Amino acid sequence: MSLPLTFAPEVAAARAAGTPIVALESTIITHGMPFPQNVEAARAVEAEVRAHGATPATIAIMDGQIHIGLTDALLDRLGQASHVAKLSRADLAACLATGGMGATTVAATMICAQLAGVEVFATGGIGGVHRGAETSFDISADLPELAATAVTVVAAGAKAILDLPKTLEYLETAGVPVIAFGQDDFPAFWSRSSGLKAPLRMDSAEAIAAAHRMRGRLGLPGGQLVANPIPVEAEIPRAEITPAIETALAEAEAQGIAAKEVTPFLLDRILALTEGRSLTSNIALVLNNARLGAAIARALTR
Numbered sequence: 001m002s003l004p005l006t007f008a009p010e011v012a013a014a015r016a017a018g019t020p021i022v023a024l025e026s027t028i029i030t031h032g033m034p035f036p037q038n039v040e041a042a043r044a045v046e047a048e049v050r051a052h053g054a055t056p057a058t059i060a061i062m063d064g065q066i067h068i069g070l071t072d073a074l075l076d077r078l079g080q081a082s083h084v085a086k087l088s089r090a091d092l093a094a095c096l097a098t099g100g101m102g103a104t105t106v107a108a109t110m111i112c113a114q115l116a117g118v119e120v121f122a123t124g125g126i127g128g129v130h131r132g133a134e135t136s137f138d139i140s141a142d143l144p145e146l147a148a149t150a151v152t153v154v155a156a157g158a159k160a161i162l163d164l165p166k167t168l169e170y171l172e173t174a175g176v177p178v179i180a181f182g183q184d185d186f187p188a189f190w191s192r193s194s195g196l197k198a199p200l201r202m203d204s205a206e207a208i209a210a211a212h213r214m215r216g217r218l219g220l221p222g223g224q225l226v227a228n229p230i231p232v233e234a235e236i237p238r239a240e241i242t243p244a245i246e247t248a249l250a251e252a253e254a255q256g257i258a259a260k261e262v263t264p265f266l267l268d269r270i271l272a273l274t275e276g277r278s279l280t281s282n283i284a285l286v287l288n289n290a291r292l293g294a295a296i297a298r299a300l301t302r
């Protein structure tokens with residue numbers, strides 16, 4: 001039986017020509033940003049990938065198919081739909097089998113990208129080990145996926161809503177290369193630095209591509225996490241974002257938010273608490289990651 005993959009026309013053309021492709025996730029569209037900024041941002045990110053010499057492939061589940069690349073009509077449908085499932089490794093197959101509509105997280109996007117032969121994926125932030133994980137056990141399925149699936153993921157690090165030292169410890173245990181791009185520190189999404197040193201540093205897309213290829217040659221499963229700091233002009237100083245994070249975390253606790261609701265709840269509250277400032281920064285860092293993702297995809301194609 002063939003895989004339930006549907007390629008958008010521009011992605012099918014890029015595959016046929018062997019030109020670089022960059023995967024993009026869809027949970028950021030349905031659960032990370034409000035409509036219509038979500039659809040506008042998704043289009044801007046796709047345009048940025050094209051402007052840097054690669055073809056964007058936004059991934060989502062609709063009508064029993066894994067869509068690798070969304071036409072304008074599909075992107076509009078997804079961006080406006082009200083009850084879209086947030087899909088990770090655990091629920092991807094069930095959504096496909098039942099014909100539901102689903103947005104893919106980092107973990108599910110990696111799985112779908114690998115099925116489609118796409119080796120690079122650009123996003124905003126990854127999920128990680130939540131604060132209080134020692135009692136809640138809340139660790140994102142994105143982390144074990146990075147250890148299992150051979151896709152290089154470009155993100156702006158992880159948000160300070162998470163426990164960043166524990167997140168880095170987990171990734172080390174799982175054997176995931178964490179590569180800060182162009183600096184020593186692991187970036188913290190809105191902030192260029194988390195105050196923690198990243199285990200690895202690379203300064204060129206070519207080096208990241210070479211490391212990706214070498215993992216493949218060695219037969220090491222899993223991908224790489226490239227942590228690309230937010231551009232200076234879009235950065236929100238840590239002192240300014242911290243109160244919003246603390247308030248959002250306290251609200252989540254008081255309301256008993258659990259499981260897959262936690263991350264979307266926190267993102268939504270921080271957006272409101274910063275009066276949209278976090279959204280502007282969010283879009284700037286995803287565009288920045290799209291540029292680096294395109295450069296890595298180009299280097300992999302050479």
Ligand code: PSU
Pocket residue numbers: 025027028031032088104105106107124125126127128139140141142159189259260261262263264267
């Ligand atoms: N972190 C962000 N922005 C996001 C997400 C995480 O800064 O949009 C989304 C991504 O899709 C990520 C998912 O894969 O949330 C992680 O959710 P969870 O923590 O439930 O695994």
Ligand code: MN
Pocket residue numbers: 138139140141259260262
């Ligand atoms: Mn979780």
